[in-house]
Amino acid sequence: MSGPDRPLVAVVVFPGSNDDRDAQQALELLGASAVRVWHEEQQLPPATAAVVLPGGFSFGDYLRCGAIARFSPVMSAVRAFAADGGLVLGICNGFQVLTEAGLLPGVLRPNRSLTFICRETQLTVAPGESPFTTRCGSGGGTLTIPVKNGEGCWYADDELLAELEAAGRILLRYAPGENPNGSVADVAGVANADRNVFGLMPHPEHAVDPLLGGTDGAAILGSLVDAARAAA
Amino acid sequence: MLVRPKPGILDPQGQAVESSLRHLGFAVEGARVGRLVDVELTTDDPVEARAALERMCEQLLANPLIEGYEIEFPEHTSP
Numbered sequence: 001m002s003g004p005d006r007p008l009v010a011v012v013v014f015p016g017s018n019d020d021r022d023a024q025q026a027l028e029l030l031g032a033s034a035v036r037v038w039h040e041e042q043q044l045p046p047a048t049a050a051v052v053l054p055g056g057f058s059f060g061d062y063l064r065c066g067a068i069a070r071f072s073p074v075m076s077a078v079r080a081f082a083a084d085g086g087l088v089l090g091i092c093n094g095f096q097v098l099t100e101a102g103l104l105p106g107v108l109r110p111n112r113s114l115t116f117i118c119r120e121t122q123l124t125v126a127p128g129e130s131p132f133t134t135r136c137g138s139g140g141g142t143l144t145i146p147v148k149n150g151e152g153c154w155y156a157d158d159e160l161l162a163e164l165e166a167a168g169r170i171l172l173r174y175a176p177g178e179n180p181n182g183s184v185a186d187v188a189g190v191a192n193a194d195r196n197v198f199g200l201m202p203h204p205e206h207a208v209d210p211l212l213g214g215t216d217g218a219a220i221l222g223s224l225v226d227a228a229r230a231a232a
Numbered sequence: 233m234l235v236r237p238k239p240g241i242l243d244p245q246g247q248a249v250e251s252s253l254r255h256l257g258f259a260v261e262g263a264r265v266g267r268l269v270d271v272e273l274t275t276d277d278p279v280e281a282r283a284a285l286e287r288m289c290e291q292l293l294a295n296p297l298i299e300g301y302e303i304e305f306p307e308h309t310s311p
Binding site: 063064067068071100106107109110111112113114153155156157182 | 241242244245248267292293295297298
């Protein structure tokens with residue numbers, strides 16, 4: 001059951017999503033009521049307080065990662081939800097979908113190494129306020145969260161990068177020397193102008209249990225659950 | 233429709249191809265890898281066809297941040 005104590009988080013499932021159950025489980029663990037929503041749905045469940053686009057390989061990553069998923073019926077509802085100030089988090093493929101949909105800036109390209117990379121990364125959280133990093137404190141901090149992707153190399157031209165940096169919208173970077181994929185300016189995660197939409201390549205849902213290597217992912221997802229609870 | 237990385241955009245696939253061609257002994261100074269999309273249209277009107285192809289590239293086939301595109305018509309279209 002959802003309610004003020006357990007805000008409802010909709011986890012969108014595209015054909016080829018494969019981290020939706022992990023995301024659901026992590027969100028439940030962190031106090032949300034998480035439901036999986038098939039991409040053909042025209043609407044989000046009533047009382048949805050946040051949306052998560054999970055990792056995976058939507059539509060086989062054909063053409064470009066996320067390029068086809070952005071046209072799924074549910075994305076119109078996600079777009080409207082975001083425009084209304086709703087919280088939307090994209091993880092890995094979800095981040096790719098959000099950039100292709102134009103809800104987040106930049107684009108994710110093949111890793112510089114052309115190899116699939118699956119390992120823990122050290123991340124630096126930008127200081128400042130955002131609903132996705134409140135549990136990290138307003139001073140920022142560092143997190144250890146795994147990445148697993150073939151196309152995680154975020155790209156923006158100099159002009160766009162300067163604009164994002166000036167606005168403090170680059171909420172997450174790979175720590176110095178840790179950039180696994182050639183991402184411009186070590187960007188690991190970026191927010192929209194209103195900071196209610198955020199995408200990141202690392203997988204916080206895979207780092208919420210000490211038995212599985214660490215719990216730093218809870219700082220991101222827990223922040224989201226807190227913000228969703230406040231919004232519910 | 234030919235879609236390929238814009239000049240100046242890092243193209244790791246092109247770099248890998250370039251490196252491989254060099255290993256084979258070819259004197260190559262650069263390689264870029266793009267994507268060719270062939271479509272068959274139902275219209276006979278070349279103006280309408282070109283407009284549709286443009287929209288396809290803009291909406292789906294190319295990401296304008298990183299890719300440019302060219303549109304080519306075959307010299308002989310099948311009846």
